[in-house]
Amino acid sequence: MSAVINFYDNNKPLINKVLSVALLLAILIFLLPIIAEQKPSRMVQSTITGLLVGSVYSLIALGIVIINKASGVFNFAHGLMMLFGAMIFYTFFSSANVNPLAAGLMAFFTVFIVLTMNGLADLRDTRRLAIGLVVGLILTGLMSLPGRDLQFVRAIIGGLVGSVLVGLCVERFAIRPLIGQPLFASVLMTLAVSEFLLGVTQMTWGSVELPLQIFAWLDGTGIPRNIVWEAETLLGGDVRLRTDLLLVLILALLSFGAFVLFFRYTSVGLAMRATAENQQLAQSVGLRVRFILAVAWGIAALLATIGGVLQGGATSLSLNMPLLALRAFPAVLLGGLESIGGALVGGLVIGLVQEWANLLFPGTQAGTELAPYLVLMIVLVIRPDGLFGEKRIERI
Amino acid sequence: MRKLILTLVILALLVSMAVFVQAQDMAMPDFIQHSDCEVDLTGETITIYHFGDISGAYAFITQPLLAGLADAIAYYNAHGGVCGAMLATDNRDTGGDPAQTQAHYDYYSSLDPKPSAVLLYASGDAELLRSQVEEDGIVSLISAGSVEGLYGEDGQTPGWIYATNPLYADQLGSFCEFVAADPMGVYGEEPVIGYISWPGAFGQAAFTPETIAYCGEQGVTVLETPEIFLPTDTDISGQVLNLVDAGATILYTNTLASGPFLVAKTVVDLGLEEDVQLAGVNWALDTSVALLSRTALGSDGLPAVNGIVGSLPFRWWSETSEPGVAFVREQAAANERSLPTQNIAYLLGFSTVDLYTELYIQTVNRLGSLDAVDGAALKETLDGISYSPLGLFTADWQGGELRAVPTNRMAMMMFLNATMDGPATSGDDALKIPNDDGTTIYVPILVPLTEFAPAPDLRPGGE
Numbered sequence: 001m002s003a004v005i006n007f008y009d010n011n012k013p014l015i016n017k018v019l020s021v022a023l024l025l026a027i028l029i030f031l032l033p034i035i036a037e038q039k040p041s042r043m044v045q046s047t048i049t050g051l052l053v054g055s056v057y058s059l060i061a062l063g064i065v066i067i068n069k070a071s072g073v074f075n076f077a078h079g080l081m082m083l084f085g086a087m088i089f090y091t092f093f094s095s096a097n098v099n100p101l102a103a104g105l106m107a108f109f110t111v112f113i114v115l116t117m118n119g120l121a122d123l124r125d126t127r128r129l130a131i132g133l134v135v136g137l138i139l140t141g142l143m144s145l146p147g148r149d150l151q152f153v154r155a156i157i158g159g160l161v162g163s164v165l166v167g168l169c170v171e172r173f174a175i176r177p178l179i180g181q182p183l184f185a186s187v188l189m190t191l192a193v194s195e196f197l198l199g200v201t202q203m204t205w206g207s208v209e210l211p212l213q214i215f216a217w218l219d220g221t222g223i224p225r226n227i228v229w230e231a232e233t234l235l236g237g238d239v240r241l242r243t244d245l246l247l248v249l250i251l252a253l254l255s256f257g258a259f260v261l262f263f264r265y266t267s268v269g270l271a272m273r274a275t276a277e278n279q280q281l282a283q284s285v286g287l288r289v290r291f292i293l294a295v296a297w298g299i300a301a302l303l304a305t306i307g308g309v310l311q312g313g314a315t316s317l318s319l320n321m322p323l324l325a326l327r328a329f330p331a332v333l334l335g336g337l338e339s340i341g342g343a344l345v346g347g348l349v350i351g352l353v354q355e356w357a358n359l360l361f362p363g364t365q366a367g368t369e370l371a372p373y374l375v376l377m378i379v380l381v382i383r384p385d386g387l388f389g390e391k392r393i394e395r396i
Numbered sequence: 397m398r399k400l401i402l403t404l405v406i407l408a409l410l411v412s413m414a415v416f417v418q419a420q421d422m423a424m425p426d427f428i429q430h431s432d433c434e435v436d437l438t439g440e441t442i443t444i445y446h447f448g449d450i451s452g453a454y455a456f457i458t459q460p461l462l463a464g465l466a467d468a469i470a471y472y473n474a475h476g477g478v479c480g481a482m483l484a485t486d487n488r489d490t491g492g493d494p495a496q497t498q499a500h501y502d503y504y505s506s507l508d509p510k511p512s513a514v515l516l517y518a519s520g521d522a523e524l525l526r527s528q529v530e531e532d533g534i535v536s537l538i539s540a541g542s543v544e545g546l547y548g549e550d551g552q553t554p555g556w557i558y559a560t561n562p563l564y565a566d567q568l569g570s571f572c573e574f575v576a577a578d579p580m581g582v583y584g585e586e587p588v589i590g591y592i593s594w595p596g597a598f599g600q601a602a603f604t605p606e607t608i609a610y611c612g613e614q615g616v617t618v619l620e621t622p623e624i625f626l627p628t629d630t631d632i633s634g635q636v637l638n639l640v641d642a643g644a645t646i647l648y649t650n651t652l653a654s655g656p657f658l659v660a661k662t663v664v665d666l667g668l669e670e671d672v673q674l675a676g677v678n679w680a681l682d683t684s685v686a687l688l689s690r691t692a693l694g695s696d697g698l699p700a701v702n703g704i705v706g707s708l709p710f711r712w713w714s715e716t717s718e719p720g721v722a723f724v725r726e727q728a729a730a731n732e733r734s735l736p737t738q739n740i741a742y743l744l745g746f747s748t749v750d751l752y753t754e755l756y757i758q759t760v761n762r763l764g765s766l767d768a769v770d771g772a773a774l775k776e777t778l779d780g781i782s783y784s785p786l787g788l789f790t791a792d793w794q795g796g797e798l799r800a801v802p803t804n805r806m807a808m809m810m811f812l813n814a815t816m817d818g819p820a821t822s823g824d825d826a827l828k829i830p831n832d833d834g835t836t837i838y839v840p841i842l843v844p845l846t847e848f849a850p851a852p853d854l855r856p857g858g859e
Contacts, residue, residue, distance in 0.1 A: 042641070046634055053630045094832055148834050198451065207455030208736045209653050209684060211691040213835045226665050240666060245631065311630060316654050316688050319455055320627040327628070358634035362642070363621030365595060367634070 020382045034360050041237030046355040052245035054351020055252040056311055060328035061335065061343035062255060063303035069263070069338045070272040070296030071279070072183050077170065077190040078304055079322025080197035085163035085305025086312045086321070087205050090212055092143060092158030093151050100144040103158070107139035110165040113172060117294045152217075159305050166197075167301025171294045179279055179289065194322070207319055214313035215244045248310045255303065256344045263340060272296055276338070327368070330376040336389025345387060349375065424475055427719040427787060430754050434761040438480030442756055442766070444469070444749070445486050447500040448517030452492030456653040456684045458517060460737045462487055464745020467731045472749055478756045481766065483749065490521070497521045505532045512771045513537065513755075515748060519545050519564075520597035522557050529556045533771040535778060537751070539744055540564060540678070542601035543855055546799035551856035556771070558778055558793055559800040560710075560744070560751075562851045564601035564650055567677055567707040569852035570804045571648065572611035572618075574705070579845065582673055583646065587615075589675075590644025591622035592635055592659055594651050599624070602650045602677065606854040619644055627654055636662045640672060647672050652679035654688060660700035661692040669694055674704040681706045681809050683713075683739035686840030697823015698811050699838050705845065708807035710747070710789040712842045713738055720747075720786030735837070747785035754783050804851040805844055812839040819843060 008015060035043070060078065067075040075081075092098060111132045115122055122128060142157040174193050178186045218225060227246075229239040263269035275282045275292045283289045308317075311324060331350045335342025350372045357364075357371035364370075379387060424430065444465065450458045462485075469483045477483055488503075490496040497518075504511050505528070514529070516522055516538040522545030529536050533556075540561035543551045562570070575583045589611065593599040600622075608618045619642050623635035636659065639647060649659050656676050663672055679685075681704065689699035696702065711718045713725060724746050728738050759769050759777045779796030789801060810819035812827045819841060820826035829837040 039641070042637060045637065049631055049633055056630050094834065096832065096834075151834055202451055202455075207451060207459045209456045209688055211688050211835060213691045216691075216835075226667070228667070238667070240633070242631065242665060314630055315658065316691070318627070318654060319451060320654075323626075324628040324630075355634050358638070362635075362638035363623060365624050368624075368626055368629070 017382055020378055024378060031360060038359060039236045041231060041235035041239055042359055044231075044235055044239050045237075046359040047352065048239065048241055049245075050352035050355030051348055052242060052249055052351070053355065054331075054348035055245070055249035056307065056314075056324075056347070057328045057331045057350050058344045058347025059248070059252045059255065059303060059307040059310070060325055061331040061347045062252075062259065062340065063300045063307065064325075064328065064332050065335075065337065065340060065343045066259070066296055066300045066303065068332075069276050069340075071175070071186065071293055072276050073175070073186040073190060074337075075190045075300065076187065077194040077197060078300070078328075079325030080194045080201070081163070081166060081170075081301050081304035082308030082311070082325060083317070083319070083321045084166055084197045084201055084308075085159060085301060086212070086308030086317055087201060087210075088162030088166075089155050089159030089305060089309045090210060090312070090317055091205075092162075093155035093212070093214070096148060096151075097146055098144050098154065098158070100140060103143035104136070104140040106158075106165065107143060107161055108136040110139070110161050110168070111136040113165060113168045117168070117291050118288060119290075152214075159309065160302065163301040163305035164298045167297040167299070167304075168294055170301070171297035175293060175297065176290060179293075198319075198322075201319070210312075210317040212309065212312040212317050214309065215247075218243055242314075244310075244314050248314065251306065251310065252344070252347075255306070256340060259299075259340050268292065268295055273338075327372070330372045334376050334379055334386055336386030338390050339386065339388035342386055342388035425719065425723060427723070428750065431757045431761060433479035433757060435764060435766070436480050437478060437760065437766055440481035440766050441484050442478055442481050442752070443484045443486050443511070444515055444752055445504050445511045445513070446515040446517075447488040447490055447497065447504070448515075448521065449492040450487065450489035452490075454492065454518060454652070456736075457679065457682070457739070457741045459741075460733075460739050461517070461741035461745045463731075463733055463737050464742035465749060466745075467727050467733070467742075468746040468749035470731075471727060472753060478753050479760065481756070483752070490518075492518070494520060494524055497524055501525055501528065505534065510534065512769055512774050513752075516557065518598060519601050522546065523597050526555050526557060529771075535771045535774045537748065539741075540567075541800065542597050543604060545597070547855055554796065554799045556775060557799060560747070560789060560791060561678055561801060562707065562709050562804045563800045563854065564598075564677055565604045565607045565854040566800065566802070566851040567709075567804060568602040568607045568618075568648065568650075569610045569854045570707060570806065571675055571705070572607075572614045572616040573852070574806045574846065575616045575646065576614035586617070587645055588617045588619060588643045589646045589648050590619050590639030590642065590672075592632075592639060592647050592649050593622060593624065594627060594655060595624050599650050602648075604854065604856075606856055610852055610854055617643075625655075625658070627651075629658070632658055632662050633666055636666060636668070640666075640668060645672055647674055649674075649676040649680060651676070652682060653684045656680040656685045656701060656704060657688040657692070660689060660694075660704065664692060664694050664700045674701065676704060676706045678707040678709060679740065680704060681708060681740075681807060681842055683840060684736060686809060686811070687736055687837070690835055690838055693823060696821075698820060698826055701809055702811055704809045705806060706809070707804050708842055708844060709801065709804045709848075709851075710740075710743065711787060712807070712844075713743070714841050715844075718787050720788050723786065724788075743788055747788045750785035751783065751791055754785070755781065798853075802850050802853070803848045805848045806846045807842045807844045810841055810843050812841050 064075055064078050067073055115128055115132050139161055145154045170193050174189050175186055225243055227241040231239055271287050271292050275289050279289050331346035335346030353371045353375050354367045358367035448458050465485050473482050488500040511534055513535045516536050519542040522538050522541045526545055536557040538557055538559050541559045543565055546557055547553055575587050591603050603622050611618045623639055625632045625635050647659055649656050660674055685701055689701040692700040694700045711721050715721050755777055759773050760766055782792040784790045813820040813825050814827050827839050831837045
């Protein structure tokens with residue numbers, strides 16, 4: 001018996017990998033007959049739907065990864081930031097006449113927070129103040145645009161300003177005071193922020209489910225809401241593609257491209273990666289940790305808002321939306337906590353697994369409750385840092 | 397002197413007129429026929445203890461419920477309360493978390509004196525607390541419930557929780573009767589129901605072996621494999637296609653708010669409008685479903701949920717010939733309640749306060765004082781009561797034999813036409829109201845398809 005234990009201890013990684021691969025093969029062998037029974041059109045449909053739904057998870061996962069990459073914090077408030085940002089967007093989208101005073105307050109407070117990212121001393125710079133004043137005025141004007149024709153411009157600017165303000169405020173008032181403290185304190189703080197945002201959302205917008213009609217413009221362009229591939233003879237049935245979700249996929253791909261470039265080629269992006277490794281060390285070599293964290297939270301809040309708006313447009317705005325972020329957690333872990341590309345792949349894989357599980361095991365909750373986590377478990381056993389995560393060696 | 401006398405006479409007249417007007421204001425409308433008060437409860441307070449999911453998945457329903465409770469309590473208190481006693485509420489939010497439900501119940505049940513009655517909301521809460529309320533002697537009212545919550549695991553043991561709607565299982569049974577009769581001629585000769593719903597006690601409450609068997613007896617097949625989706629799902633085309641591929645011609649959903657909307661939207665997205673009919677639980681006909689649906693129009697240009705059939709076991713906002721409905725509409729308008737608030741739950745809030753009032757009057761009359769009222773006394777009253785709160789439904793639990801109101805009727809959700817004299821047949825002739833958010837509001841109307849009739853008793857062993 002002890003020989004067996006010794007053999008296992010000596011070859012633990014290899015044995016675990018062999019067992020995992022064997023498990024995967026067993027699952028595939030189990031699934032093959034079930035897959036063979038499916039109509040080809042349904043398999044294509046599930047693949048397409050899985051990729052489209054997965055792109056929503058990818059966008060959410062990206063926001064979580066950005067925060068983690070910059071600060072090492074797993075942001076449990078991301079779901080509420082999605083909803084909160086989307087609600088701000090909705091407010092500007094649905095109000096034909098925004099109060100310029102309210103818009104001005106929001107714009108100038110955002111400018112103030114941005115200008116003071118490194119501290120209040122920066123306000124002594126008159127040039128920065130002048131630029132801030134001009135930017136504040138422009139933002140106020142754009143956010144106060146009257147009428148229906150410009151509702152998208154108004155809402156996009158309002159949503160951008162609002163979400164960046166939320167992200168910066170979370171960083172300034174909740175996360176920044178914890179710099180140097182154990183990361184667990186920051187993680188707990190994100191839970192507190194989540195509850196706080198829930199309360200503010202309820203007090204401001206109530207609990208009524210709201211329709212967000214951002215894809216209505218498609219009707220005027222002649223682009224159908226559903227693109228139908230009539231494949232009765234080829235696949236035994238039609239295949240449909242939701243145009244709104246296709247736009248989500250395109251936007252997700254563009255976002256990923258932009259952030260890959262940002263982290264690889266910009267000094268702020270590189271500094272974020274350094275800050276995530278060790279905040280105190282990064283500060284000691286001259287990196288502006290507070291600024292970097294603020295940028296990360298601003299970007300993450302913006303991504304959260306984009307995700308919330310797109311999900312709200314595809315379904316509706318409701319207090320349930322934050323729960324969707326829970327579905328993105330496996331995507332984050334699957335792709336790797338620090339990997340931008342991993343978030344994309346993780347989200348798409350989870351979407352695919354979910355839709356295929358729905359197809360192969362009808363009438364069960366395998367798609368939403370079981371399959372994504374099973375895949376996650378198998379992948380983590382084989383690659384504990386996720387598919388694209390950075391391998392870490394802890395010296396004891 | 398004559399001037400003084402004249403002035404005094406005028407003053408006296410004015411005072412008496414004021415008293416008369418005040419008395420008129422204090423009186424309830426004629427159609428509210430509470431029992432006569434035999435005990436003066438002036439100076440007392442009766443609290444309606446309510447705890448439920450105010451911030452989670454059911455918030456779209458519970459927020460209007462709170463509005464209904466608040467408006468009704470304000471009105472009843474301004475009109476004498478319960479024999480002089482003032483009504484009050486104590487609302488607590490569970491957020492849909494059973495642990496919070498338990499915590500709030502523990503708080504209530506440890507009060508001294510402990511509440512005689514509590515108002516619950518979710519089927520899951522009823523299942524969780526069923527044995528506890530019985531043990532503590534606290535009677536409970538709930539809008540609708542599952543078999544297990546109201547009758548226990550054996551389905552045969554009436555507990556201390558009383559529902560003001562038919563059981564969800566009975567509602568599906570009623571629908572199967574309706575499909576079998578097929579008065580609209582749309583369900584075909586071999587109707588097959590595919591059950592698509594949320595997970596959990598509420599979502600699964602209607603899918604029982606008894607219901608499936610009963611529907612089968614009516615000639616309506618219910619597919620053995622239901623499909624489950626979550627309120628957060630972005631797309632449920634896979635679930636809908638699974639049911640359609642399995643032969644479903646009707647999709648029945650035991651969900652609310654975004655649930656029925658998402659099912660209807662998916663049917664439109666998949667181009668299945670001609671192939672499947674939509675149906676659901678009473679909550680599927682709610683205003684919130686209709687308003688959400690304005691973002692997804694069917695091929696007829698009307699919101700995707702147009703034509704969904706479901707249970708309507710109470711009077712609805714559009715039945716203005718009913719004085720109770722007209723009264724609630726007046727109150728909602730007076731309190732500036734928005735269209736989304738004018739839903740099922742607002743009606744429920746008002747009728748609950750009226751039922752509480754009658755319940756306490758009858759119980760206090762029997763016992764002689766409010767202090768003597770406890771849960772057991774209220775239960776005794778509920779077992780024997782036959783009362784129609786505001787005429788919206790009839791609270792009659794058949795001498796204590798039942799725990800869910802047994803009468804039901806079917807209705808269809810449609811949308812008002814431009815001339816406001818009937819349902820629209822297409823988007824072209826629908827009444828369209830521009831909304832602040834740039835969308836167009838289509839005004840939902842519920843068209844009763846049958847008269848009130850007993851629903852089948854589909855408890856295990858029921859008939």
